[in-house]
Amino acid sequence: MTTHRLRFLPLDREVEVPTGTLLSEAAQQAGIDILMPCGGQGRCGRCAVIVEGGEVRRRSTQRLSPEDVAAGYALACQTVVEGDVVITIPPQERIERRLKEGKRAARVELPFPYDLHDQPLRKFTVTLEPPSLQDQTDDWSRLRRELARRYDLREVQISLPALRKLGRVLREGEWTVTAVVELDAWDRPEGPPRILDILPGEHLESLWAAAIDIGTTSNVVWLVDLLSGRVMAQAADYNGQIARGEDVISRIIYASKGDGLQELQELVIGTLNRLLEKVARERKISTDEIYKVVVAGNSTMIHLFAGIPPGPIRLMPFITTVNQLPVFPAREIGLKVNPEATVDCLPGIASYVGADITAGVVSSEMCGL
Template identity: 40%
Template sequence: MADKEDRMVILTDSISREKISIDPMTRKFYLELSEPSLEDNRADVDRLAAAVEKLLGPVTVPLELMRRIPGVLRDACWRVTVTVGMVAPGVWSLVDVEPGNTVRRHYGLAVDIGTTTVVVYLVDMHNGQILGKAAGYNGQVALGEDILTRIYLAGTPGGLEQLQRAVLDTLNDLIGRLAGEHGLAGREISAVAAGANSTMVHLFLGLDPSRICMAPYIPVVNNPGFIPAGQLGLKINPLAPVYCLPSVGSYVGGDVVAGVLASGLHRQPELALFVDIGTNGEIIMGNRDWLVGCAGAAGPALEGGVAECGMRAEPGAIDSISIDPGTGRVRYTTIGGAPPAGICGSGLVDCLAELLLAGIVDRAGRFRDGRREFVVVPAAESATGRDIVVTQVDINNLMRTKGAVNAALELLLESVGCELSDIDRFYAAGAFGQYLHLESAITIGLYPDLPREKMIRLGNASGEGARLVLLSNRKREEAEAIARNITYFELNANQVFMNKFIGSKFLPHTNLDYYPTVKAKLVERGLVGDGES
């Protein structure tokens, strides 16, 4: 006799609002087995495996579970719940055996491993709901703020192990926090799906990332498949399958594939643009018929510690700025309403946009009066006792960031013979895209000047894509198809990109006609002539 979980629950709270049937990475079955007898003297493991195979097909049994099965079967009077997980497409293995009926206690993790922040969602795999969320800074930050520093460290003696341990410690801390809050044992968590960029996947799995940043930019693996949690050191069921969403190349990773999956743009007939500005500016363009993608260094200028007064998005960070064009008076807000201690990425973008519209900087991003910095908060008002400023160097770095995104987008459009006006949907992904003010991003040219109703914030699309894969094997197959179908443009050695990049460092763009709403504002304020392009 067996009682299996209902896998026809409809998930309706995904970003794309698509309805999917739950078919998770691991499954649980309640079994009532016949006791051994002289007439039925099968081995304990064989008896259990045969019962599972009637429901699912062939299943393998790991040695460590073979050791436990005889005792669990007898202690539970032959009434047990088994958990099985996928170890390869269509291949299942036993993950756990528990006494009694625990079918409804079925938990997994959807994980977004970011360069700066790690987010873990505890998911009820019986109904697809998110039970809890925990987030924290990636422990690797203490070893290197940026990707290149970490790649270099990974090549030093013991460096790779140090970096892997740092991210695993972060994950285990977040997992322990969630398990404690919801009264779970770590062993009850039976599956993990993770979205991460290519370098983060390598460091998470303990793989050498050194060739990612050297021509011809070749990763160790793009689709590592299913890996038992115990091999990685995650403090969950050691046989739980861990699945990292597939990457496309060195700089378009599984986090972007997860985002595309969550957005649903790959199923739509209309042309869509997906942009995730983090450590890299990753861009995917296409529809249900084709997909192209590329990535360029973008995020460092927007991350804490790079700007003179930059900081991460935490309490006290200035996250929005406005400047009165007549008086030059600055208004700002901080995260949590705390006294200002620095400026995070969205505040930097706001500030540059306002400096342009107030006529304080020109279209080349230079201060018109030759000053070297702009005071956002005077020392007397700041939490640090020092002026909080945006410097000319900060602006130059931000100009390079937005120039890289401009150039990458232009290259993609030209490569497929499309115009900006052909884009029907624009998806802004990631935490930065969630909190960035659209008008400011458009004003400086970081985002294209499209009708605002076409622009959609996705939030943590990487985490949502991971949840979809955790809950649906069809979605996992879909994610792998997305990765296979993206035509990847490598920009590091692309002369056309470099030429466009050099010519793109104007606000909002070299060609003002690409940004009609921004041009109208500049004309209205007398900062450019009506006929200027």
């Protein structure tokens, strides 16, 4: 396969790519971010670059005048490499961070009385009898036995990462530990209980969760104290996906190209992780102390968040892959909370009636709760 060398100015970066590579793809390989708010469809004209020299083929010159083309301008998302090329990238439009944020979260009033026992996340402290030559029960069986005896927790499950730390934590806590337990979830309403984390000693002073709203334009994270039901911190920022599509359809199209789906997922996860770190810093806690994440967003945003191809949403008969995702651990998508924290995406109804709508219906009490 014939390859060609591209030089990008004024950053003076070089990259070698095969014939037929889009200039936008070559720029990404060189570590250069070019805005494509239309999702690479050639409709917005905001990825225009200047071809200073070399061979390229413009598949489309939409949004460019004949004078622009004569001056060397080309749309990076619609122009392919056919030889060694020198490209100048004009100053990129920047998205200013104008989102209004208070230093303290405004009090969020729940549409119903809050009770810790109405949600499934709990902490249980137990003190175990240490093993001996007479009692050779393994650590996991010993913990399960005591949880059943003291709290009537039966058939408790544990993840492999949590199990790996169990022996160390039991001995570090001198056989007193706090288990972070999820009693059930919407897709397993009868349990069994699942241990998310094991902490040495007694740690009942806090129980943290995060509520996330993934908007097409902006993302918001609220840090919630599950002991009181109060929102203790909040942060907002523009959705990082804007650079690859300003609207839902543009992002669906971009997701269908090459590694577009992975890139869009990484962009939104990156935005959310920065916000999670921000609210955690505000309360002086570690993000590892966040054990539950609840997510709302339209159907396309939920699909991209989970890395699920959203293509069918824009095509007749407009069907989602899933309206309500099964719960999954945060480690599966790289969300910066406790790796075993449960991520629960609220249910949507259809392609264009998503979890953002259903969340609003519930919070406004339109559904009669």
